[in-house]
Amino acid sequence: MLTGAFVGPVFAPTQDETPVLRLVWIPVYAVIAALFLLRLDRVVRAWPALILLGLTVLLAFASKWWSIDAATTQRRVIALAIAGAFAVYLGSVFRGVALPRLLTLAGLVMAVGSLVFVIAFPAIGIHRDVNDGLWRGMWYEKNQMGQVMVCVAVAAAAWLASGDSRWRIPAATLVLATFLMVMTQSKTSLLCLMLGFGIVGAIWAARQGGAVLGVFAVWGAVFTALAVGVGFALEGPTILIALGKDPSLTGRTDIWAALMEMVRERPWTGYGYAAFWTRDSVPADIIQARTGWLVPSAHNGWIDLLIQVGWPGAALVGLIFVVAVLATLARLRDDGLAEGGFGLAYIAIVITLSLSESVLMHHQDLAWVMVLTVLTRGVMMRGYRASTAVAPTGPGAYQTPSRIAALSGHGQARRSPVPVRPLARALPGSGARSGV
Secondary structure, rough: OOOOOOOOHHHHOOOOOOOHHHHHHHHHHHHHHHHHHHOOOHHHHHHHHHHHHHHHHHHHHHHHOOOOOOHHHHHHHHHHHHHHHHHHHHHHHOOOOOOHHHHHHHHHHHHHHHHHHHHHHHHHHHHOOOOOOOOOOOOOOOOHHHHHHHHHHHHHHHHHHHHOOOOHHHHHHHHHHHHHHHHHHHHHHHHHHHHHHHHHHHHHHHHHHHHHHHHHHHHHHHHHHHHHHHHHHHHHHHHHHOOOOOOOOHHHHHHHHHHHHHHHHHHHHHOOOOOOOOOOHHHHHHHHHHOOOOOOOOOOOHHHHHHHHHHHHHHHHHHHHHHHHHHHHHHHHHHHHHOOOHHHHHHHHHHOOOOOOOOOOOOOHHHHHHHHHHHHHHHOOOOOOOOOOOOOOOOOOOEEEHHHHHHHOOOOOOOOOOOOOOOOHHOOOOOOOOOO
């Protein structure tokens, strides 16, 4: 539901919010509420994430008082709160490799469904407009499928990198998701995919090769990212032309310039959460008149935040990213290795994606929910840790209760230099299979 696959195009083919689509979400909200309450004992251990989520919801709700469409703002704040609660639930319950595995399995269903649409229903699965011939699968347009397939492919890569012995499903999903992403010809999605694979690969190398190789891999990734950033800052138009892209990013720069003029009129409040791009919005009409086409969004997450909730909202979301990155790095040795580096990789993907797509603080969007999920996993209190994904081997392997009993002469374990650890820390994927 958060990806917008199938349900959106079927119940809202014109991409407008319809009463039928709202009714479809009601049972989903009921399930989220039940799951949240059922695991409340685990959710409360992520109280820093709950506080940050609460601040975003309060700010969005407060914007109702100056919103240009108060009814839409109030309605979508409710959706923002429920989606955020689902994110905290996911981050609290699905620890270690369980989250990328869940995303991989759900993504495999959507990938196969998209392939069926392309082959059996090409009028739906393939664009017939300005993007004629490009694949869109079960979504409105190609960029949506590209973004979802990037998430699925990186999740599958993280599952493989976690050391789980079950490799066939993630390997097949990785290949299929990457193929579908390529068929969209979305260069932004391709860049995000390369970035995600690079981070997952660096963390896998650190796990396999030890500290030295890990340091080289991480710093190599950092240097590459800096080099790309500096290159775009100095010779951005030249690089875009070489990549076959319009230097104006298909008119995005014109949109951004016009929107920043709007931001200067309301820098601290914005025009109300989720209110700027509504059908009857006068400011949106002005932007569309200036750019000469029906602009559906800012095509930049940060500018969209500014026109909705002003600089305070952008600062709050920036704080969420900082906390999520620092908390994930702090727990990289434990949770990061157990999950194959998915959290850090996906945060980097969303930051990159936010430069050209409006994916921040969205009321129903997979990218924003995953950001809050990674945040939750990072700030989770230490009493609830992810288990290791691979059982240690060799002379220093952990002992299990049965082996201890076998070594004992009269029901008591002999003194041994081998450390004794709980069984849950010894079995591959223990805890992860139960969602812990």
